[in-house]
Amino acid sequence: MDISPETPEQTRGRLLRVMAHARVDVLPGDHTFAEFPVAQFPAHLASSLAGSALALVRDQEVWSALLPAPTSTSAQDRYAVVCVHFAPDIPNSGFVGWLASELKQQLGTGVFVVCGQNSADGGIFDYWGIPRSVADQAIAIMHAMQAQGASA
Template sequence: MDITPETSEQTRQRLLRVMAHARADVLPGDYTFAEFPVAQFPAHLASSLAGSALALVRDHAVWSALVPAPAQTKAEDCYTVLCFHFAPDIPNSGFVGWLASEFKRRLGTGVFVICGQNSSDGGVFDYWGIPRSVAPQAINLIHAMQSQGGAE
């Protein structure tokens, strides 16, 4: 993790550069969360979610799996998912909080973020869940920010 004091403007410029050099892939289809009791793991995962879950997280009582949304899923429970892979040579510390704040400020929406690690593809990667209702605006904002960060 990069620990370097920065002004707010220096942080913004660095994170725009991170954005410009990141690969942002929009996954096809909608996603939602499927929950099942901790006691049903791994049987429930193997029987119904294997191969389709993008992420699994749990608390004290349930596993929550990010999965493709079935056709009958309510619109408010559907998310467009973007996957960011970052350039390994540009410190991306603070990216999640910064971009989430930009989405809230500009689009009025919250997001969810689930992070993973792929050492052969830049290191840390993020799945960003954006409510389907504002996904086109969010994707346009990402493209605009990528262009802005590349204009240095």
């Protein structure tokens, strides 16, 4: 992780550069969370989630799986998911907080982020969950930031 002092302007410029060099893929369809008790792992995973879960996280009581949303999923539980793969040579420290703040300021929405590691594809990647009701606007903002960073 990169640690270096920056002014807010320097941080914004660096993170726009991160966006310009990131691969931003919008996953098809909507996604939602399914929960199951910790005691049911891995049986529940093998029987109903294998191959479809994007992420699995847990606390002391439940596993939470991020998966494609069934048609019966309510509107407030549906999320667009955007996968961001970072360029390995550009420090992306602070990216999650920065982009989440930008989306909150511009759209009034919160987001969720699940991070992963793929050493063969740049290293860290993020899944961004965006409420379906504002997903198109959020994705447009992300693409505009990519263009802005590329022209800076």
